[in-house]
Amino acid sequence: xxxxxxxxxxxxxxxxxxxxxxxxxxxxxxxxxxxxxxxxxxxxxxxxxxxxxxxxxxxxxxxxxxxxxxxxxxxxxxxxxxxxxxxxxxxxxxxxxxxxxxxxxxxxxxxx
Amino acid sequence: xxxxxxxxxxxxxxxxxxxxxxxxxxxxxxxxxxxxxxxxxxxxxxxxxxxxxxxxxxxxxxxxxxxxxxxxxxxxxxxxxxxxxxxxxxxxxxxxxxxxxxxxxxxxxxxxxx
Numbered sequence: 309x310x311x312x313x314x315x316x317x318x319x320x321x322x323x324x325x326x327x328x329x330x331x332x333x334x335x336x337x338x339x340x341x342x343x344x345x346x347x348x349x350x351x352x353x354x355x356x357x358x359x360x361x362x363x364x365x366x367x368x369x370x371x372x373x374x375x376x377x378x379x380x381x382x383x384x385x386x387x388x389x390x391x392x393x394x395x396x397x398x399x400x401x402x403x404x405x406x407x408x409x410x411x412x413x414x415x416x417x418x419x420x
Numbered sequence: 421x422x423x424x425x426x427x428x429x430x431x432x433x434x435x436x437x438x439x440x441x442x443x444x445x446x447x448x449x450x451x452x453x454x455x456x457x458x459x460x461x462x463x464x465x466x467x468x469x470x471x472x473x474x475x476x477x478x479x480x481x482x483x484x485x486x487x488x489x490x491x492x493x494x495x496x497x498x499x500x501x502x503x504x505x506x507x508x509x510x511x512x513x514x515x516x517x518x519x520x521x522x523x524x525x526x527x528x529x530x531x532x533x534x
Contacts, residue, residue, distance in 0.1 A: 339519065339520040340520070341520055341522070343524075348526065349526065350426075350509060350524045350525060350526040350527045351464065351509060351524040351527075352524070353521065353522065353523065353524075356519070356520035356521055356522075357520065358519045358520050364519075364520075364521065366521060367421070367523070398463060398464070402520065405452060405513065405515035405519050405520060406452055406469075406471065406515055408454040408456075408466040408469050409454075409466070409522060410466070411463040411464050411465070412463065413463055414463055
């Protein structure tokens, strides 16, 4: 089944403890992206990647890192999480820019 | 950079009525405009999209119109049904120069009352 898989689905962590949210797609898509969703603010793009080893900042990249070492994987790294990073995170992928993104199921992160 | 404004933030209609959601964008170079539907507790899903070389696109009860001069685009849902109740997001990007940088509007919560 063609899909974007994120893990974990839910995560509660403490301030400052490094964490990684994994994202994998099995559709051989070129484009991948991370979004965060907060009430009233819609979906805000954190980082995106147009190919292996090519990443670029979205609108809210502060406090996040990404890497694209393989085409299928695009992990999101929070080196030192803070409570303002509590949010619902979505990974997404697209074969080309003109086909829109397919979203994963989301990761609900709480930083206390 | 691109900025997308979406209105209204909430919309309530009676079953069978039409619903219209409007978005404006700031970057005249934007050339791809997708719409997503997000049901409660679920992921956003692409429902329709339009490229800048087309003025209108239709898919059954859903249509999208684009006015490049005014830099706005709209989603039209006809004969609404309760299962259309969801949050709808518009988005815009310049595919040729910004690739995967897709900017979303703030969302419209549509409620269809039986």
